[in-house]
Amino acid sequence: MLGDMSREFEGKTAVVTGASRGIGAATAVALARRGASRLLLHYNSYRQGAERTLAAVRAAGSEGELLPADLSTREGIHALAEALRERDADILVNNAGSLVRRAGLLEFTEELFDTVMDLNFRSAWFVAQAVVPGMLRKGSGVIVNVSSIAARNGGGPGATVYAAAKAALSAMTKGLARELAPKGIRVNAVSPGTVDNDFHRRFSTREVLEQVVHMTPAGRLSTNEDVADVIVFLCSDAARYIHGQTIEVNGGLLAP
Numbered sequence: 001m002l003g004d005m006s007r008e009f010e011g012k013t014a015v016v017t018g019a020s021r022g023i024g025a026a027t028a029v030a031l032a033r034r035g036a037s038r039l040l041l042h043y044n045s046y047r048q049g050a051e052r053t054l055a056a057v058r059a060a061g062s063e064g065e066l067l068p069a070d071l072s073t074r075e076g077i078h079a080l081a082e083a084l085r086e087r088d089a090d091i092l093v094n095n096a097g098s099l100v101r102r103a104g105l106l107e108f109t110e111e112l113f114d115t116v117m118d119l120n121f122r123s124a125w126f127v128a129q130a131v132v133p134g135m136l137r138k139g140s141g142v143i144v145n146v147s148s149i150a151a152r153n154g155g156g157p158g159a160t161v162y163a164a165a166k167a168a169l170s171a172m173t174k175g176l177a178r179e180l181a182p183k184g185i186r187v188n189a190v191s192p193g194t195v196d197n198d199f200h201r202r203f204s205t206r207e208v209l210e211q212v213v214h215m216t217p218a219g220r221l222s223t224n225e226d227v228a229d230v231i232v233f234l235c236s237d238a239a240r241y242i243h244g245q246t247i248e249v250n251g252g253l254l255a256p
């Protein structure tokens with residue numbers, strides 16, 4: 001029988017990377033409203049946004065802490081991993097990510113390649129490596145990675161390496177799920193379509209977004225909450241038998 005699910009994360013500590021805006025901020029607040037006791041909120045450049053998320057988390061009755069790090073650098077990844085090793089999380093949402101810059105093959109420098117891969121793929125792996133020992137000690141835990149529809153369709157113009165990094169993240173989700181399921185840890189991913197937030201305000205034009213709306217059976221772009229709600233579901237006990245899946249959240253915009 002299902003219990004009261006309204007505060008089902010009570011007593012849990014959740015890490016959300018990229019919690020200063022967008023999907024990450026919505027996820028952190030949703031977890032706090034469902035009772036998570038402590039939110040570890042990572043951000044990079046947008047301190048004000050992270051503080052706003054922290055205030056919303058506290059208003060929901062949870063404790064919160066801000067952890068800054070640039071996850072497109074090895075130093076930043078190590079710094080966040082180090083901070084998380086001491087903090088004993090039950091839930092990890094690997095959400096931080098970005099296209100960084102649109103560039104085709106001929107203009108794509110090695111530096112940009114490393115930046116895109118480190119931020120969207122490497123960071124998720126090494127943050128998980130820092131958090132999982134605590135989960136192993138408890139014999140339970142949940143990891144949700146935020147992939148992208150780009151992982152399935154190769155990405156829009158100048159987003160090929162971003163798409164490849166997200167495809168790697170989806171593959172990692174399956175492999176880690178196999179490794180960790182026997183230890184009581186579930187690993188899954190969500191794959192958003194096009195979310196109407198700062199990400200596309202920076203990387204896409206209004207005209208392109210209108211074309212996406214036109215092609216989307218649901219007839220609108222995604223909100224941050226459309227994705228956050230699925231992340232929260234994957235963190236919850238209702239998803240207890242779901243392992244290694246990447247759930248597409250794209251309004252029916254089916255990719256090959």
Ligand SMILES: NC(=O)c1ccc[n+]([C@@H]2O[C@H](COP(=O)([O-])OP(=O)(O)OC[C@H]3O[C@@H](n4cnc5c(N)ncnc54)[C@H](OP(=O)(O)O)[C@@H]3O)[C@@H](O)[C@H]2O)c1
Pocket residue numbers: 017018019020021022023024043044045046047049069070071072095096097098099119146147148149191192193194195196197198199200
């Ligand atoms: N928006 C979409 O349509 C869409 C579609 C598919 C997948 N996604 C994925 O969804 C996830 C969340 O994105 P969003 O849509 O919420 O975008 P967003 O509103 O631009 O938020 C991105 C978050 O990632 C953080 N971030 C960016 N660069 C970083 C860096 N170098 N180091 C550490 N953190 C960094 C940002 O931190 P600061 O703000 O503090 O710098 C911010 O918290 C990303 O992984 C993205 O790839 C988004």
